[in-house]
Amino acid sequence: MTDPASTRDRILNAAEALFAERGLAGTAVRDIAAEAGLTAASLYNHFASKEALYEAVLERGVRPLLALLSQLAEGERLEGRVDVIDALMEHLARTPHLPRLVHHEAVTGGVRLARLARMWIRPLVNEALSVLKRQDAISQHWAQDEYPLLIAAWLHLLFGHFAMAPLLTEVFDEDALSRASLERQTRFLRKLSLLLLGRADEPGGSPT
């Protein structure tokens, strides 16, 4: 229980969990501080404001995620790229608060979202688009103006599982973040990705 993490990191962890659960407005600075083992006043020795803390949380969470995502876009071809799905699922499983944070942002809109979208997500999407265009198989199923929808759909599926975990858990009576559940979702996504790319007949899991 002796906390080895630096105070700053403890604050960031506490804030990440609470912001993800309750959103920015719904989270009290005092609660974050208490969770990190401090007074609210002390917290202000580490972050200038609630807003600044929120952005630090976003930054810390989003940066490695985007780094990982950019790997997907780097490859020339998509074949064998299903491993990226594994990597992403594993990463998200390790930071399960992040998708909810992003959802809060995405749903709310505002300047922060605009910055996030234009500076980080858009370039990624563009790169992903150019990769898609280089795939021949895909054009048999989808029109070019549907490529963006494909990307969006893929993100909905990937992030949705984590972000909506509380709902899924209630509905399916099984912890959506459990190892078993995540592995099943991973396999499912792999198959579905191949299906979307028009390679449903390739290996990746036949019906049980």
Next chain:
Amino acid sequence: MTDPASTRDRILNAAEALFAERGLAGTAVRDIAAEAGLTAASLYNHFASKEALYEAVLERGVRPLLALLSQLAEGERLEGRVDVIDALMEHLARTPHLPRLVHHEAVTGGVRLARLARMWIRPLVNEALSVLKRQDAISQHWAQDEYPLLIAAWLHLLFGHFAMAPLLTEVFDEDALSRASLERQTRFLRKLSLLLLGRADEPGGSPT
């Protein structure tokens, strides 16, 4: 005076928009009242509390949506069921705040979500499951324990587009709720549904 909508409805409309945008905690009763052309004090002549108002908003929005969804599960077969997608998309387009409301709830968790999930959504999902099981074509692609994931995926795709509209708008530089965008998404979902059900070769749109 010239406003034909009842005061109660005006409040509900205002509340729906603001709750969807800012969440429950982030929305001030005063702001809702002001948006509806009242004082906060007056609002309490129509709703007992902020909580009660929130639940009324949820109720008003979710009930017809669930009614519509239950139609999907009613049918014996899925063939021709793509029209349900049209109906749903049209319904959601008319109440674009609803998916964001649901997302706020789904992400947050808590008692309200549990109630919503167990009382309303679970029966729907179960019915949908039993329908899926009656489809032969589907079993060529998916294992039985993947059926719930199929349903979840389908909901992610359908709701995600609306809930994440602010983000999509920023990223793709096109209003995700515009008529054109919605029609494209509808076509896309139709094709994708058929693909998921193993009927990608059927009509529904070949690559442009």
Next chain:
Amino acid sequence: MTDPASTRDRILNAAEALFAERGLAGTAVRDIAAEAGLTAASLYNHFASKEALYEAVLERGVRPLLALLSQLAEGERLEGRVDVIDALMEHLARTPHLPRLVHHEAVTGGVRLARLARMWIRPLVNEALSVLKRQDAISQHWAQDEYPLLIAAWLHLLFGHFAMAPLLTEVFDEDALSRASLERQTRFLRKLSLLLLGRADEPGGSPT
């Protein structure tokens, strides 16, 4: 003790006294509210912010004072104008907080002061200047570029007595705001004004 004044006025009175004594930064909204018989939260039903309250206090105090001062500048000649001194002294005696408020402002500088100075005080001073220039007697004693100093001096003497009342009271062991003290100061100012205008030999009080 049943307070007939409107709540708003009671707040303004309490604020005037406290701001005058402790300055803007040194006064707690809670103290003002308490003095007016309210909670701090209630005070915000009447004024949007501490700043707004402060400006309302200034406005309420300064406006009638400037109206009175402008009478001085209206007259063609200064003869017999000593009655203006009486009027001003009486007015200030009735609102003894005002000069201290103005001093706080004058000493502090800032945007509010700039506005006060340019919009209200400067026109008054200019009018006073033009009156001075029409007096013949004055030019025997003072050069034209000393006229502004004369006006400033006159204001220092008039306001100083009230603003520094706490100090004067301590030093001279006599309440500087007592009737006797104020009457003596009035007589003194009358004589001194005549002296400044080069009419020391006219009536207005010979050495006891």
Next chain:
Amino acid sequence: MTDPASTRDRILNAAEALFAERGLAGTAVRDIAAEAGLTAASLYNHFASKEALYEAVLERGVRPLLALLSQLAEGERLEGRVDVIDALMEHLARTPHLPRLVHHEAVTGGVRLARLARMWIRPLVNEALSVLKRQDAISQHWAQDEYPLLIAAWLHLLFGHFAMAPLLTEVFDEDALSRASLERQTRFLRKLSLLLLGRADEPGGSPT
């Protein structure tokens, strides 16, 4: 490192400027420390408390001023004493924050003011009074019970110019602390002093 002033003096200077501008309550220890190039924590290595610092500032500023003032009261006669005005104006010009500090104190009242008034200022005033009583010329214009008012007036004029410098600067569109402005004010005060003492006809400056 290259700063020749001792840390203690740098703190005193910073504090003097800020206290003069914002008053005791309006000034944050952190701001003083920052202005002096320290942390607030470090400042406490030099002064025991904010109060102690404030008193040290007051002490450092007031002591030499009072020493200078006491020279005025020492002399037997007032003739030729106009040089004291020069000395005072020069002194104040070198520490332009001081009059504002004193004004803050004078306007606010309280224990510190009482001590200042009774221990330092009152003896000075008494001495000044006894000097005035020894002047013959003065009794032609002023009654004995007006002597204190004369002294007070003289102080209002002298200190007022510095204390109200921000206001004067705004109103007259000329820096009240500029060399030209101060020289003009010095000449003015000299003439006015002679006038008050009943020697307007003596040298000291005829109308330009």
Next chain:
DNA sequence: GATGAATGAGGATTCATTCAT
């Protein structure tokens, strides 16, 4: 001497809610 971090006490302001009118 200097500093980063911690903190209790406050301080301005918001908020949901109530109530008399």
Next chain:
DNA sequence: AATGAATGAATCCTCATTCAT
């Protein structure tokens, strides 16, 4: 129904001060 005014409980944040390093 509508509202102005009132309020206790928060909420974000600042401040003077302390202490270990």
